Amino acid sequence: MFPRDSFHLITKDGLPLLPLVPTWTVCIVKSVDEPLYQRIADDLRRRIARGDLPVGAALPSESQLCEQWAASRGPVRQALSALRAEGLIGGGRGRPPVVRTSRVPQPFETLLSFSRWAHSLGRTPGQRTLEIARRPARQEVADALAIDEGDPVVDLVRLRLLDGRPTMIERTTFVESVGRLLFDVAFDPDSSSIYAYLAERGVDLSVARHVFDAVAADPTDASLLEVPEGAPLLRERRRAGSASGEPYEYSDDRYRPDVVTFTIENAEQAHPSVARAWRPTPADNNQTHPK
Amino acid sequence: MFPRDSFHLITKDGLPLLPLVPTWTVCIVKSVDEPLYQRIADDLRRRIARGDLPVGAALPSESQLCEQWAASRGPVRQALSALRAEGLIGGGRGRPPVVRTSRVPQPFETLLSFSRWAHSLGRTPGQRTLEIARRPARQEVADALAIDEGDPVVDLVRLRLLDGRPTMIERTTFVESVGRLLFDVAFDPDSSSIYAYLAERGVDLSVARHVFDAVAADPTDASLLEVPEGAPLLRERRRAGSASGEPYEYSDDRYRPDVVTFTIENAEQAHPSVARAWRPTPADNNQTHPK
DNA sequence: TGGGAGCACTTGTCATGACAAGTAGCCTCG
DNA sequence: CGAGGCTACTTGTCATGACAAGTGCTCCCA
Numbered sequence: 001m002f003p004r005d006s007f008h009l010i011t012k013d014g015l016p017l018l019p020l021v022p023t024w025t026v027c028i029v030k031s032v033d034e035p036l037y038q039r040i041a042d043d044l045r046r047r048i049a050r051g052d053l054p055v056g057a058a059l060p061s062e063s064q065l066c067e068q069w070a071a072s073r074g075p076v077r078q079a080l081s082a083l084r085a086e087g088l089i090g091g092g093r094g095r096p097p098v099v100r101t102s103r104v105p106q107p108f109e110t111l112l113s114f115s116r117w118a119h120s121l122g123r124t125p126g127q128r129t130l131e132i133a134r135r136p137a138r139q140e141v142a143d144a145l146a147i148d149e150g151d152p153v154v155d156l157v158r159l160r161l162l163d164g165r166p167t168m169i170e171r172t173t174f175v176e177s178v179g180r181l182l183f184d185v186a187f188d189p190d191s192s193s194i195y196a197y198l199a200e201r202g203v204d205l206s207v208a209r210h211v212f213d214a215v216a217a218d219p220t221d222a223s224l225l226e227v228p229e230g231a232p233l234l235r236e237r238r239r240a241g242s243a244s245g246e247p248y249e250y251s252d253d254r255y256r257p258d259v260v261t262f263t264i265e266n267a268e269q270a271h272p273s274v275a276r277a278w279r280p281t282p283a284d285n286n287q288t289h290p291k
Numbered sequence: 292m293f294p295r296d297s298f299h300l301i302t303k304d305g306l307p308l309l310p311l312v313p314t315w316t317v318c319i320v321k322s323v324d325e326p327l328y329q330r331i332a333d334d335l336r337r338r339i340a341r342g343d344l345p346v347g348a349a350l351p352s353e354s355q356l357c358e359q360w361a362a363s364r365g366p367v368r369q370a371l372s373a374l375r376a377e378g379l380i381g382g383g384r385g386r387p388p389v390v391r392t393s394r395v396p397q398p399f400e401t402l403l404s405f406s407r408w409a410h411s412l413g414r415t416p417g418q419r420t421l422e423i424a425r426r427p428a429r430q431e432v433a434d435a436l437a438i439d440e441g442d443p444v445v446d447l448v449r450l451r452l453l454d455g456r457p458t459m460i461e462r463t464t465f466v467e468s469v470g471r472l473l474f475d476v477a478f479d480p481d482s483s484s485i486y487a488y489l490a491e492r493g494v495d496l497s498v499a500r501h502v503f504d505a506v507a508a509d510p511t512d513a514s515l516l517e518v519p520e521g522a523p524l525l526r527e528r529r530r531a532g533s534a535s536g537e538p539y540e541y542s543d544d545r546y547r548p549d550v551v552t553f554t555i556e557n558a559e560q561a562h563p564s565v566a567r568a569w570r571p572t573p574a575d576n577n578q579t580h581p582k
Numbered sequence: 583t584g585g586g587a588g589c590a591c592t593t594g595t596c597a598t599g600a601c602a603a604g605t606a607g608c609c610t611c612g
Numbered sequence: 613c614g615a616g617g618c619t620a621c622t623t624g625t626c627a628t629g630a631c632a633a634g635t636g637c638t639c640c641c642a
Contacts, residue, residue: 085376085562090534108557108558108559111555111557112557206558206559207556207557207558207559208556208557208558209554209555209556209557210554210555210556210557211552211553211554211568212503212525212552212553212554212555213525213548213549213551213552213553213570214505214506214523214524214525214526214548215505215523215548216522216523230521231507231523232505232506232507232522232523232524233505233523234503234504234505234525235505243381243558243559257504257505257506258504260504261502261503261504262502262503262504262555263500263501263502263503264402264500264501264503264553264555264565265498265499265500265501266399266402266403266498266499266500266501266565267399267497267498267499267534268399268497268498268534271376271562271563272562272563272564272565273562273563274555274557274563274565277502279504
């Protein structure tokens with residue numbers, strides 16, 4: 001299915017081999033089959049993330065990049081424009097592009113999958129499945145999934161843990177055609193990531209809409225999340241579906257606000273980026289208050 | 292200061308005059324001095340927003356756009372790529388671009404300014420200034436503004452109303468150089484928008500970071516927002532500053548979650564868009580539950 | 583009638599060349 | 613010594629041409 005990758009050598013600066021490079025070490029990168037402008041962009045991203053190009057530093061000029069990659073201005077400008085759209089670089093007419101931030105934007109999946117997010121943080125996700133059932137859709141769920149009230153759906157309720165601590169209650173409803181897959185013997189809701197599992201089965205979740213508000217913990221929430229009844233919880237209601245807009249799942253997730261926050265970064269020029277953030281407990285960040 | 296705009300006629304379809312157009316009405320658009328690819332993008336955006344190109348419809352092919360605008364593929368592709376980045380259109384190799392949604396992304400300011408947001412919703416914002424004071428910075432604020440604890444700052448506490456109903460408590464702290472402007476006789480905190488006022492004075496707020504969580508209403512919050520003590524509130528902590536990253540303001544805003552929510556729309560391909568959403572009260576949307 | 587080859591058309595990628603517009607540094611002149 | 617102009621260099625915009633890769637359709641043949 002995947003094209004066989006071919007490889008080539010590049011220097012430790014991420015540049016193709018050129019006579020003027022004095023010393024170099026070897027690393028291997030995916031090469032052909034990926035368009036040139038993407039290889040250029042990936043390389044610049046990597047150099048920014050690694051700190052070779054610190055914040056405030058000027059990138060090589062377009063003509064220099066053209067020489068280094070033996071490319072014309074087209075692909076080089078395409079790469080720079082991609083970085084600009086991600087907010088990584090600034091600059092403008094007459095002055096060379098400048099590194100604005102080294103933060104790499106979180107990919108789409110990170111906001112969707114709790115497991116994937118936890119792993120990207122270097123923490124260990126856990127989960128306890130409380131209920132999985134096939135039942136008729138309630139009104140609110142039917143509206144969100146664009147089906148009729150009473151149509152069969154699959155409900156899944158899970159308590160999600162972070163490093164063993166209760167963090168979130170997830171009440172997800174899948175349309176029947178997708179939820180059916182969760183009853184497969186191959187699926188173990190307590191060990192694997194649902195989204196990874198569904199992706200393997202050809203379910204493409206590619207658009208999502210998240211609505212945030214706050215609710216008070218009801219008795220069930222309170223005992224599972226180990227907070228007092230009535231404590232404020234951060235609620236995310238999520239509807240996700242295919243690229244064509246067909247909804248596949250609706251979820252009501254309630255977070256302990258002392259463990260998880262959501263962050264939006266916003267600039268006049270660049271596109272906004274969103275991220276789920278983990279908040280260290282007071283015991284953890286004792287004496288480590290940021291300067 | 293501004294270049295004198297020149298104008299030209301285009302048909303009701305937004306196309307330049309061509310002999311093959313049978314009927315047309317006149318409208319005036321800004322023309323020269325704006326690059327071609329932006330004029331093309333603006334025109335397509337307008338046609339999508341007006342419904343001339345409904346969701347699901349295919350856009351003209353690149354070669355057609357080239358003919359219509361007497362342009363080469365460069366600017367046309369630049370325009371399409373801009374729309375694609377905004378999530379307005381989809382499509383790919385071999386198939387013509389397709390309108391994905393007609394929703395125009397909210398500009399940067401809408402998430403920053405309560406007044407601006409309310410107006411864009413067609414609702415009337417209100418505000419009651421509870422406190423404005425110059426005092427030494429607390430620890431948390433000093434950290435956020437990158438100044439030393441005890442440095443002078445300007446605190447502003449306002450109750451914000453939507454259609455006369457209490458909606459949000461805003462506790463904003465400005466660095467002294469910016470906050471000083473709020474004591475000017477020309478500024479009336481109860482009538483004008485702070486951000487519009489500051490922008491006039493040359494304060495450029497162009498990057499912001501918003502962190503969302505939930506808190507319980509303390510006695511002050513409760514009485515001002517007219518909710519029970521301990522009720523869950525949606526909290527947004529915001530840090531905003533100049534393009535170079537210098538922070539100007541830090542704010543702790545607490546919303547009634549039954550009035551305001553925040554929404555993130557997220558897709559695998561396009562950049563995320565964020566928006567503040569107004570939630571009609573149960574009395575308002577009685578019998579108008581969405582199908 | 584069904585399936586596959588072929589074809590027309592689409593978008594994706596890249597090269598080359600040209601000019602406009604903005605920046606920063608140098609240098610001259612008052 | 614300061615102000616202004618000049619120049620080299622940068623990025624922004626656009627034209628033209630070419631080929632690769634994917635889609636959808638027709639048409640032919642088994």
